[in-house]
Amino acid sequence: MTGSTTDVLDSHLTGLASALLPYRTEAARLDRWGDELAGLLAGGGRLLVAGNGGSAAEAQHLAAELVGKLCDDRAPLSAIALCAETSSLTAIGNDYGFDEVFARQVRAHGRSGDILLLLSTSGRSANLVRAARAGRELGMRCWAFTGPTPNPLADACTEVLAVPSPDTQVVQELHLVSAHVLCAYVDAYLPVLFGPAGGYGTGRHLPAATPYAGSAPGRSGPAPEHSGSGQVRPSGVEDELVLRVPGTLDLHRSEEGP
Numbered sequence: 001m002t003g004s005t006t007d008v009l010d011s012h013l014t015g016l017a018s019a020l021l022p023y024r025t026e027a028a029r030l031d032r033w034g035d036e037l038a039g040l041l042a043g044g045g046r047l048l049v050a051g052n053g054g055s056a057a058e059a060q061h062l063a064a065e066l067v068g069k070l071c072d073d074r075a076p077l078s079a080i081a082l083c084a085e086t087s088s089l090t091a092i093g094n095d096y097g098f099d100e101v102f103a104r105q106v107r108a109h110g111r112s113g114d115i116l117l118l119l120s121t122s123g124r125s126a127n128l129v130r131a132a133r134a135g136r137e138l139g140m141r142c143w144a145f146t147g148p149t150p151n152p153l154a155d156a157c158t159e160v161l162a163v164p165s166p167d168t169q170v171v172q173e174l175h176l177v178s179a180h181v182l183c184a185y186v187d188a189y190l191p192v193l194f195g196p197a198g199g200y201g202t203g204r205h206l207p208a209a210t211p212y213a214g215s216a217p218g219r220s221g222p223a224p225e226h227s228g229s230g231q232v233r234p235s236g237v238e239d240e241l242v243l244r245v246p247g248t249l250d251l252h253r254s255e256e257g258p
């Protein structure tokens with residue numbers, strides 16, 4: 001293997017490693033988002049998700065984790081990747097223009113209180129910005145995964161997880177981490193909110209001692225009072241997900257003190 005080939009790998013890993021600690025701070029919101037998303041989905045609500053190119057693939061991946069499963073068996077959850085709807089995409093693009101391909105689907109499928117999650121490295125894709133505006137007009141909660149802020153998509157959404165890296169590939173890679181962690185939080189919160197009898201698994205991400213003190217509503221029933229403010233937060237989840245990366249990050253940390 002030549003030196004230049006190795007440089008490509010090392011350069012990529014260096015960029016990824018240098019983004020991890022600032023990402024860790026930004027990604028703290030995933031705990032609260034998982035709490036909110038679990039309450040919505042188990043109460044009969046829906047997640048709509050979309051992105052372009054590599055972010056389209058990540059949007060589909062995220063939807064599949066919820067409709068299928070992340071790890072353990074549990075009841076299916078409603079998530080639609082708008083970028084995977086090829087006939088709608090081509091028809092809307094053909095008839096109304098590419099900037100409308102997601103916004104029109106949001107108006108078709110979105111309901112007040114549902115969550116719309118939009119993935120964009122640049123935060124400048126016009127079709128996603130229009131989707132966010134359509135979602136907000138409907139009363140949806142609009143979240144975004146983007147690269148560095150400020151950007152128009154972040155401005156159009158109610159909340160953003162902005163990966164602080166100038167490298168598009170690194171941003172995409174940490175968006176995928178974010179999708180997995182978000183789904184892990186959803187799986188952790190579901191049994192806490194609705195109890196094991198709700199069909200939402202046993203919360204294997206939680207410490208064994210975590211108590212559940214409530215009844216399990218049917219899946220079509222209303223979600224419990226749920227502010228997403230951490231009131232029913234399963235203790236210990238965050239600790240389990242705290243960054244533990246050997247090498248560069250440990251060195252970085254020790255330079256900053258204990």
Ligand SMILES: O=C(CO)[C@@H](O)[C@H](O)[C@H](O)[C@H](O)COP(=O)(O)O
Pocket residue numbers: 052053054055119120121122123124125168169172
């Ligand atoms: O995967 C990549 C680059 O890594 C590309 O396919 C990339 O996703 C496309 O250029 C997208 O159109 C970029 O859109 P966005 O992330 O800026 O919203």
